[in-house]
Amino acid sequence: MTFFVVLLIVVAVLALWVVGQYNRLVTLRNQVQNGWKQIDVQLKRRHDLIPNLVNAVKGSMEFEQDTLQKVIAARNAAVGASGVADAAAKENALTGALSRFFALAESYPALKSNENVRQLQEELSSTENKISFARQFYNDIATKFNIAQEVFPGNIIAGIFGFRMSELFEITDAAERAVPGVDLSLRK
Amino acid sequence: MTSRNIYEQQSANRRNTLFVMAGFTLLVGLIGLGFDSAVLGIVPGDTGSFLGGLPVVTLGALLYGSFAAVSSLRSGAKTVLGSAGAVPIDDTRESYRQYVNVADEMAIAAGVPRPALYVIPDPDPNAFATGTEPSNASIAVTEGLLSGLTRDELQAVVAHEMSHIRNYDIRLMTIVAALIGTVMLLTELGLRAMRAGAFKGRGGSKKGSAGGPILLVIWAIALVLAPVISRILAMAVSRQREYLADASAAELTRNPAALASALTKIDLATEPTRSIKKGTAHLCIADPLAREMNDREGFLADLFATHPPIKRRVMILSAMAYQSRITSPGRPPGSSTGQLPQTPVGTP
Numbered sequence: 001m002t003f004f005v006v007l008l009i010v011v012a013v014l015a016l017w018v019v020g021q022y023n024r025l026v027t028l029r030n031q032v033q034n035g036w037k038q039i040d041v042q043l044k045r046r047h048d049l050i051p052n053l054v055n056a057v058k059g060s061m062e063f064e065q066d067t068l069q070k071v072i073a074a075r076n077a078a079v080g081a082s083g084v085a086d087a088a089a090k091e092n093a094l095t096g097a098l099s100r101f102f103a104l105a106e107s108y109p110a111l112k113s114n115e116n117v118r119q120l121q122e123e124l125s126s127t128e129n130k131i132s133f134a135r136q137f138y139n140d141i142a143t144k145f146n147i148a149q150e151v152f153p154g155n156i157i158a159g160i161f162g163f164r165m166s167e168l169f170e171i172t173d174a175a176e177r178a179v180p181g182v183d184l185s186l187r188k
Numbered sequence: 189m190t191s192r193n194i195y196e197q198q199s200a201n202r203r204n205t206l207f208v209m210a211g212f213t214l215l216v217g218l219i220g221l222g223f224d225s226a227v228l229g230i231v232p233g234d235t236g237s238f239l240g241g242l243p244v245v246t247l248g249a250l251l252y253g254s255f256a257a258v259s260s261l262r263s264g265a266k267t268v269l270g271s272a273g274a275v276p277i278d279d280t281r282e283s284y285r286q287y288v289n290v291a292d293e294m295a296i297a298a299g300v301p302r303p304a305l306y307v308i309p310d311p312d313p314n315a316f317a318t319g320t321e322p323s324n325a326s327i328a329v330t331e332g333l334l335s336g337l338t339r340d341e342l343q344a345v346v347a348h349e350m351s352h353i354r355n356y357d358i359r360l361m362t363i364v365a366a367l368i369g370t371v372m373l374l375t376e377l378g379l380r381a382m383r384a385g386a387f388k389g390r391g392g393s394k395k396g397s398a399g400g401p402i403l404l405v406i407w408a409i410a411l412v413l414a415p416v417i418s419r420i421l422a423m424a425v426s427r428q429r430e431y432l433a434d435a436s437a438a439e440l441t442r443n444p445a446a447l448a449s450a451l452t453k454i455d456l457a458t459e460p461t462r463s464i465k466k467g468t469a470h471l472c473i474a475d476p477l478a479r480e481m482n483d484r485e486g487f488l489a490d491l492f493a494t495h496p497p498i499k500r501r502v503m504i505l506s507a508m509a510y511q512s513r514i515t516s517p518g519r520p521p522g523s524s525t526g527q528l529p530q531t532p533v534g535t536p
């Protein structure tokens with residue numbers, strides 16, 4: 001009798017523990033998916049802002065049509081991208097084009113005094129930051145999710161229920177890594 | 189210790205808070221149980237003694253302290269914002285655009301909803317956060333802070349406040365306030381009982397032992413020192429949470445140098461922040477009263493200041509900045525300056 005009571009308690013505790021572990025993993029997986037969607041939201045916002053900005057600065061930056069064209073082309077390519085890898089590459093190209101544009105805009109005092117342009121630039125640079133921070137958050141939460149699946153005894157639960165590791169966002173383009181160097185060479 | 193990275197700094201701060209809170213609990217236990225046994229003759233845990241060994245006074249005082257703290261927490265956020273003269277910002281106003289944007293950015297980085305934003309019409313740079321959990325939190329900054337800091341620095345200050353919210357510091361400080369209230373009540377009761385000479389003591393009970401008088405003396409000394417000790421402990425918690433918020437802010441922005449330079453600017457503005465009252469001081473990014481204490485290093489200052497010395501905070505942040513530079517050479521700061529960013533924004 002006592003034996004069965006003890007056995008029952010042990011089984012109950014074990015079951016509760018498994019439920020807890022499983023729920024923790026599910027919560028983390030949802031947070032990871034949500035984090036991924038946040039990145040998309042910000043990328044979409046960037047796509048919407050770029051045409052406005054380009055139109056606003058076109059008049060003052062007529063000597064930089066080439067740069068503006070490249071930004072627009074990169075933006076359109078990013079909007080039309082299909083698949084994660086393709087989108088990542090094209091978004092990275094867009095980031096590059098935008099940073100060249102921002103660096104060039106520095107040398108146009110007329111742009112700085114234009115209230116409309118200033119607002120758009122604040123919006124766009126904030127959106128750029130939000131993209132970075134959304135990726136940073138995604139990486140943090142995905143790392144947490146992955147660690148929860150790797151450590152003992154979480155790995156047992158993850159194995160039983162078929163949880164899979166999330167991929168982290170990485171800088172694939174070598175030029176991306178060199179961004180601070182570009183900054184130095186263009187600074188006035 | 190100054191060469192710690194962000195994560196080591198965070199876990200060290202959390203550990204220190206745990207130690208201090210354990211000390212606090214010990215203090216409440218010592219004084220309360222001392223009262224129960226010395227005055228009422230209750231031997232805690234001994235069912236044969238008075239009232240079945242239930243430490244009634246300790247439990248009663250704890251209940252009272254918690255009640256007082258919770259009721260102050262209820263009305264807390266509104267009172268704090270109101271007394272500082274903070275006004276909710278108009279989202280559409282161009283001059284607040286940057287403030288709203290950096291708050292949005294930090295909310296994304298922290299993975300919490302963006303807190304309600306307030307502005308305090310005061311020329312001295314300062315900021316504070318309030319609210320018991322991320323969903324009902326608010327951040328208030330002074331006009332002086334908005335006008336005096338660059339975009340990166342503002343972002344760092346907002347990240348610091350966001351970290352107070354995310355680390356549940358307001359809740360923690362409420363628990364500390366409850367413990368202080370409990371200690372104060374017990375001390376008052378104990379001192380009165382002592383004056384009235386109402387001791388049953390262990391010597392009087394059947395279970396009396398030779399340890400009785402000595403315990404009584406220890407209790408009496410603890411009673412006299414309790415108000416000072418509890419204050420020291422509370423300030424220690426407060427300072428640990430400041431260090432932790434600094435480290436967490438660095439984790440959010442990945443740019444400890446910006447917070448360091450913001451703190452230096454806030455430090456150089458020597459005027460006290462007049463709109464922020466004394467009771468709110470521990471919530472602010474820097475001591476609003478510009479008290480000498482918080483700038484000094486040394487034994488007394490270490491014990492009684494709400495904030496660690498700014499120079500020390502800057503030093504720790506600079507060390508983190510140096511660390512992150514060696515560990516991730518290619519990482520752009522993830523943020524940009526003013527209207528026309530000088531740093532091209534990279535992709536993490």
